[in-house]
Each structure stands twice: as C-alpha cells, then as structure tokens.
Amino acid sequence: MKKNEIFIFIFLLLFSLIIFVNSQIRVTDSRSDLKHQLQISATPMAPEMLKAFAGEFKGVVADYLLLEAASFIGANIKADEKQWDAVCRLLDQSSILDPYFQQTYIIAQGSIPWQTQKIQQAMTILERSKKHRTWDWRPGFLLGFNHFYFMKDNSKASQELMQASKIPGAPIGLATWGSRLASKAGEYQVAIEFLSAMYENTEGVSQKRMLKDRIDAVAGAYQLQQAVERFKDRYDRVPDTLEELLGSSILPELPRNPYNRSYVLKDGNIEF
CATH class of the missing domain: 1.20.1660 (ARM repeat  fold)
Structure with missing residues (x-):
C-alpha cells in the first residue's frame, strides 16, 4: 500500500471515528433530556x-x-x-x-x-x-384475566374464559380456569397460571420479560401470604410486620419483589 493510500485510509478511519463518537454523544444527550x-x-x-x-x-x-x-x-x-x-x-x-x-x-x-x-x-x-x-382467543382471555385480577369479578372472568375456550386453538386450560373461578374465589395459583399462559403465548422478548417479573411478583406475594397464614395458626394472631415472619423461623428470607418495591402487610393480607 502506497503512502498516500495509507494516509487516506487513516484519515477516513479517524473521520469515521469522529462521526461515530459525535453521534453517540448526541444520542446520550438526547436520552438524558428525553424526560424534558x-x-x-x-x-x-x-x-x-x-x-x-x-x-x-x-x-x-x-x-x-x-x-x-x-x-x-x-x-x-x-x-x-x-x-x-x-x-x-x-x-x-x-x-x-x-x-x-x-x-x-x-x-x-x-x-x-x-x-x-x-x-x-x-x-x-x-x-x-x-x-x-373472532378467530383470536387472546382478547377474551385477557378480558377474563383483567376481570379476575384487577376488577375482582370472578363471575365475569369465568364468562370470558368459557367463551374464549370455545375458539379453535385456545388452550385447554381456559375452560378449567373458567369453571374454577365460577365455583370459588380467586387464588394466587390461578393468577400465576393465568400469567404463565400469557408468558407461553407471547413472542416479544421485552413483553415476556415483563410477564416474568409479574409472575415472580405474584409468586412472592403468595409465598408471603402462606407464611402469614402459618404464623396465624401458630400464634393465633396476625404478624405486625413481615420481618416478624423471619424472627419466628416461619420464613427463611423475604422474597424479592422484581418491581424494586417492598411487599406490604395490611390487615393480614399481602399487597404489592
């Protein structure tokens, strides 16, 4: 390679690096100012x-x-x-x-x-x-989940799930969950099963990550609720704090909430 070719190559390389660094700085600045x-x-x-x-x-x-x-x-x-x-x-x-x-x-x-x-x-x-x-069972499934999880209406949730279960390609479990919700109050296990089904039928990486966090959050709440019930059976009272579960050796450690906020014990129930 001739000297002038080497010079041109080095010049182009440096010019490209300058453009790259400048663009990265602009992107960083844009992201830092995004909130404003x-x-x-x-x-x-x-x-x-x-x-x-x-x-x-x-x-x-x-x-x-x-x-x-x-x-x-x-x-x-x-x-x-x-x-x-x-x-x-x-x-x-x-x-x-x-x-x-x-x-x-x-x-x-x-x-x-x-x-x-x-x-x-x-x-x-x-x-x-x-x-x-009309060919897609997922909207009805999600409506059922919202009725169950957010709106605390098991009857409506059951109706939505039973309707969705009749659509070709729907998971067999929809009819089972629908019948369970029609006969008894919702449980943490049902919520975990709902979210797990949503996870399995979701393709996007970021959406699967969000669902995994929600599954872990509900599972942690369920673990704490079970520990509270064991505490009540042993001491005939509700613990004053979640830390009291650790002191009584009922729970080895508090589960981590993936949303980086603490679980809350209120009137014997776990909130998060």
Whole structure:
C-alpha cells in the first residue's frame, strides 16, 4: 500500500471515528433530556370524525398513532396522569382505525392496567379486538384475566374464559380456569397460571420479560401470604410486620419483589 493510500485510509478511519463518537454523544444527550423534551398529546376526536379524517389511510394513521404511544411507553418515562390519558387515547384511536391489528391490544394490555388505574380503557380496546378478531382467543382471555385480577369479578372472568375456550386453538386450560373461578374465589395459583399462559403465548422478548417479573411478583406475594397464614395458626394472631415472619423461623428470607418495591402487610393480607 502506497503512502498516500495509507494516509487516506487513516484519515477516513479517524473521520469515521469522529462521526461515530459525535453521534453517540448526541444520542446520550438526547436520552438524558428525553424526560424534558418528550411530550405526548392526542386530540380528543369522535370515532366518526377520526375515521373521516383518516380517510383511505386508516391503516397508516393507526400505525402512526400506535408507534407514538409505543415509543413513549418504551422510553420508561415516569408519566403523569395527563400523559397516560394521552397514551390511552392514542391506543384507543389506533384501535378504532384498525381493530384487527393484534399489536394494539397487546401493547395496551401490557401497559395500561399495570402502570395506571385506567383499567376500563384497556378493557374497551380488548372488547373491540374481541369483536373484530373472532378467530383470536387472546382478547377474551385477557378480558377474563383483567376481570379476575384487577376488577375482582370472578363471575365475569369465568364468562370470558368459557367463551374464549370455545375458539379453535385456545388452550385447554381456559375452560378449567373458567369453571374454577365460577365455583370459588380467586387464588394466587390461578393468577400465576393465568400469567404463565400469557408468558407461553407471547413472542416479544421485552413483553415476556415483563410477564416474568409479574409472575415472580405474584409468586412472592403468595409465598408471603402462606407464611402469614402459618404464623396465624401458630400464634393465633396476625404478624405486625413481615420481618416478624423471619424472627419466628416461619420464613427463611423475604422474597424479592422484581418491581424494586417492598411487599406490604395490611390487615393480614399481602399487597404489592
């Protein structure tokens, strides 16, 4: 290689490195300022007006709205209520424009019920998906889970699961869970089975990770609740604190909550 070729090669290499380092700095700066710069908004609009506005580009507009909501959720920003209202509205509008798209209800279910108290907004999107995706058992399954886990309505949960179990391709366990919920109050085991089924039928890596955390959180709560019951049987009273379970040798150690917050003992029940 001639000297001038070596010089050109070194120059191009250094120039590329400078461009790379500069771009990395810009990305880092952008991420550090994301909490201040990223604002999410969605214009309230009646379904008929929304469809008329989108015209023949309903699918494109639906994808754009979904992408905006998903980008905000994926940024891991601690959003306020106003921002979550906007996220819910974006997902709802995307679902209205394209009720057949699976990813919309998956993202809605994976974020809204767990990070906000706006359960009904997620239920509305799931109901719409269930109505249009008649071949898909998952919307009915998720509706059943929400009725059971968040809304504490085992009767409605049972109805949704029994309906979903009749759809071709649905897991055999849906009918079993539906009958169990119809006959008795929900238990931690049922919640773990629900979440495990959701985990097995989810493909996205990040979504599977979120579900795994939820399974571990519920399993930890179940372990603590069992320990509280053993304490009550032994001492005929509820422990004052969870640490008291350790001192009584009923529990070797407190389970770790994957959400990095402590389990709470309130009136003999575990909250998290």
